[in-house]
Amino acid sequence: MRLSAFCASLAAASVFLTGSAYAANVASSTFDVGAEGWQVGEFQSLGATSGVTYNSVRQDIETSDVFSYNAFVAPTAFLGDKSAVFGGTFRFELSDSLNDGFAASPFTLIGNGQALYAKGSVVPSTDPLAKTTYSLTLIGSNFGTSDGGAGTVSDATLQSVLANLQRVAINADWRSGADFVTLDNVYLCTTGACGAVTPPPGVPEPATWAMMLSGFGLLGAAARRRARSSVTCA
Structure with missing residues (x-):
């Protein structure tokens, strides 16, 4: 293979492996440094x-109980035209240390005059250090038209x-009385690979690719000197 074509192939491989191959998260909140714009409001x-x-x-x-049907309300990063996440995943971790086993939809999506209720009635953990993970594929059959996912x-x-x-409202009202609910690691994704962006096994991290490409560049320079020719990798 000519050196110029070899360099172009390496550059293309680097873009693919360090970019779109892992880019599944459309919006996310991990709360590492603050509330990231989240609020509480009505669930329905x-x-x-x-x-x-x-x-x-x-x-x-x-949060404790603030509204009649209390919910964590997502910030603007999760709102607007999110057509790209159809068929993708919504994932989050939740606990309610005072829940009494009251089963309900874990979250609602509201837009264009309609409220859709996620199916599923798993009651969250009571331990804020061992939250329950909720993950739902965003297709019509996983939603209903009333609480609990009926319809x-x-x-x-x-x-x-x-x-x-x-x-986007995440249920924070799992008890007929007072609640104490915690939320963490919320992801809205285009694929099932939802969550922290990490390379699949056997694929180098982006920094590793950078070092590899630098090494290949040095090898290419040596080859150019030996061949007394001038080849530039764009």
């Missing part, structure tokens, strides 16, 4: 919101909501 409708409490020790957010939602209806997403 649009309207007023209020602030949450950031726990710097656990690096998560928490039928088509893919077209879900796509309509995702095209103009006005509220």
